[in-house]
Amino acid sequence: MTTFVESTVRFPYKRSLGPVIGQFMTGLTERRLVGIRCGDGVIVPPLEWDPQTGKELARDFVEVGPAGTVQTWCWVAEPTRQHPLGRPFAFALIMLDGATTGLFHAVDAGSPDAMESGMRVAPRWRADRTGTLTDIEAFVPGDRVQLPDDDAGPASEPVTMMNYDASITYSTPVTENETRAAQTAAQGRLLGLRCPRCARVYPGGRGMCAVCAVALTPADEVDLPQTGAVTNYTVVTPVQYPGQTETEPFARVHILLDGIDVVLGYQQVLDCPSEKIHPGLRLAAVWAPAGGAASGKVLAGWAPTGEPDVDDPALVNRIN
Numbered sequence: 001m002t003t004f005v006e007s008t009v010r011f012p013y014k015r016s017l018g019p020v021i022g023q024f025m026t027g028l029t030e031r032r033l034v035g036i037r038c039g040d041g042v043i044v045p046p047l048e049w050d051p052q053t054g055k056e057l058a059r060d061f062v063e064v065g066p067a068g069t070v071q072t073w074c075w076v077a078e079p080t081r082q083h084p085l086g087r088p089f090a091f092a093l094i095m096l097d098g099a100t101t102g103l104f105h106a107v108d109a110g111s112p113d114a115m116e117s118g119m120r121v122a123p124r125w126r127a128d129r130t131g132t133l134t135d136i137e138a139f140v141p142g143d144r145v146q147l148p149d150d151d152a153g154p155a156s157e158p159v160t161m162m163n164y165d166a167s168i169t170y171s172t173p174v175t176e177n178e179t180r181a182a183q184t185a186a187q188g189r190l191l192g193l194r195c196p197r198c199a200r201v202y203p204g205g206r207g208m209c210a211v212c213a214v215a216l217t218p219a220d221e222v223d224l225p226q227t228g229a230v231t232n233y234t235v236v237t238p239v240q241y242p243g244q245t246e247t248e249p250f251a252r253v254h255i256l257l258d259g260i261d262v263v264l265g266y267q268q269v270l271d272c273p274s275e276k277i278h279p280g281l282r283l284a285a286v287w288a289p290a291g292g293a294a295s296g297k298v299l300a301g302w303a304p305t306g307e308p309d310v311d312d313p314a315l316v317n318r319i320n
């Protein structure tokens with residue numbers, strides 16, 4: 001059975017809304033839907049400029065809805081975690097009463113049989129409203145607005161900013177060689193794989209020789225030495241953005257292992273301040289209990305051995 005590892009890359013943005021969208025978002029916390037006059041029309045959500053001419057619009061705001069009429073719709077039979085509802089629902093373009101443009105939102109109708117163009121829908125408001133379009137959990141069939149029992153009330157201040165989390169989640173299969181590398185690490189061993197054709201040795205659970213494109217198998221396993229010398233290093237000074245867990249500068253080093261032509265990249269150094277790290281510094285692997293539900297060991301990092309430096313100027317050119 002193939003196992004998968006999930007990893008998520010997040011880009012948390014904060015953006016200012018400006019005076020027009022800010023009005024709309026603030027209105028949502030008050031359970032009001034706000035549009036803007038543009039000629040004879042009313043645009044919802046409001047825009048700062050006339051979409052036809054590009055001319056700036058006067059800030060003539062109009063309350064619309066709360067109910068409206070479905071113009072077009074499509075049924076989402078299998079919602080993903082990125083959809084607004086966890087059960088099947090419709091995405092619909094809804095013409096709110098008094099508006100002349102459609103608002104895109106979810107309709108919680110239960111079944112596609114309950115959906116049709118021209119049907120009436122009204123918002124179901126969330127109890128906690130923060131000034132985003134999802135303050136309306138969904139629209140529901142009929143004219144009756146659904147209010148929460150435990151309403152938290154409007155925002156105390158006008159909504160001027162919006163948090164926007166762009167994220168992407170990767171699901172990566174764990175290969176047989178990677179599983180073997182993790183198993184041997186749990187025993188406190190560093191696994192290498194020797195190419196049966198060219199005899200190059202690769203650390204970890206690599207699948208192929210990068211030069212010969214020959215598949216590497218458990219028959220090619222070798223134990224790697226657990227001492228070596230720093231070839232080069234980077235000191236990372238963490239910038240405090242949302243989600244950053246590091247607060248102090250830290251180093252990552254490349255290590256040429258003893259007696260074998262293998263460089264391990266981006267390794268952590270333990271028990272040594274960043275300013276003392278230099279090419280030639282001798283290091284040894286340090287293992288720690290895996291912790292949590294896992295048994296065995298994990299490679300915690302590399303600590304100075306106290307031996308004299310390796311004096312070889314060519315070391316700094318080694319990154320792999």
Ligand SMILES: [Zn+2]
Pocket residue numbers: 195196197198199200209210211212213214
């Ligand atoms: Zn090879």
